[in-house]
Amino acid sequence: xxxxxxxxxxxxxxxxxxxxxxxxxxxxxxxxxxxxxxxxxxxxxxxxxxxxxxxxxxxxxxxxxxxxxxxxxxxxxxxxxxxxxxxxxxxxxxxxxxxxxxxxxxxxxxxxxxxxxxxxxxxxxxxxxxxxxxxxxxxxxxxxxxxxxxxxxxxxxxxxxxxx
Numbered sequence: 001x002x003x004x005x006x007x008x009x010x011x012x013x014x015x016x017x018x019x020x021x022x023x024x025x026x027x028x029x030x031x032x033x034x035x036x037x038x039x040x041x042x043x044x045x046x047x048x049x050x051x052x053x054x055x056x057x058x059x060x061x062x063x064x065x066x067x068x069x070x071x072x073x074x075x076x077x078x079x080x081x082x083x084x085x086x087x088x089x090x091x092x093x094x095x096x097x098x099x100x101x102x103x104x105x106x107x108x109x110x111x112x113x114x115x116x117x118x119x120x121x122x123x124x125x126x127x128x129x130x131x132x133x134x135x136x137x138x139x140x141x142x143x144x145x146x147x148x149x150x151x152x153x154x155x156x157x158x159x160x161x162x163x164x
Contacts, residue, residue: 026043026044027043027044027072027085029043030043030074030082030085031082032082032083032084032085033081033082033083034081034082035081035082036080036081036082037076037080037081037082038080039082040060040074040076040082044062044072044074047060047061047062047074048061048062048063048111048112049061049063049107049111049112051108053075055078056077056078057075057076057077057078057083058075058076059073059074059075059076060073060074060075060076061073061111061112062074063111063112065111065112065113065114065129065130066114066115066128066130067114067130068130069089069130069131069132069140070087070089071087071088071089071110071111071112071129072085072086072087072088073085073086073088073111074086088109088110088111089110089111089129089131089132089142093109093110094110094131094142094156096109097109097110097144097153097156098153099152099153099154099155100152100153101152101153102151102152102153103146103151106127106144106153110129110144111129113127113128113129113144114128114129114130115127115128116128118148119148120148123147123148123149124145124146124147124148124154125145125146125148125151126143126144126145126146127143127144127146128141128142128143129141129142129143133160137162137163138160138161138162138163139160139161139162139163140158140159140160141158141159141160142156142158143156143157143158143159144156145157
């Protein structure tokens, strides 16, 4: 490997490893009621999705899938000031995913999945999020199963395995 390629690979690896630490630092610097939309974009960059809310506010999605276990939703008021910052991949939010919900509702609640798998024989599409495990030695995933024809949730499942 050429030295420049090797250096680029090392820098990329270190950057990926430090991203969660940067998130923590950058998120702590953002204060609801004080920080502006410009502050959010300067610290976190462009959002992976934007959602318009009925009150005129906008929610930005900052998703850390597929390698991370966080998805931050930052709501910006009509005055361009941060109203709230939420980590949405929580047990309470996962429990809110119910049969009959559509893809857009699930995406709005949890953010984009880390992966999507199609199972034509089962007429099923499964979205997967990596979520925090209860032990540091395990990797946990939350799955939402959709009927491929209707796009509606049929069930949710979980998978936990040893990190390895």
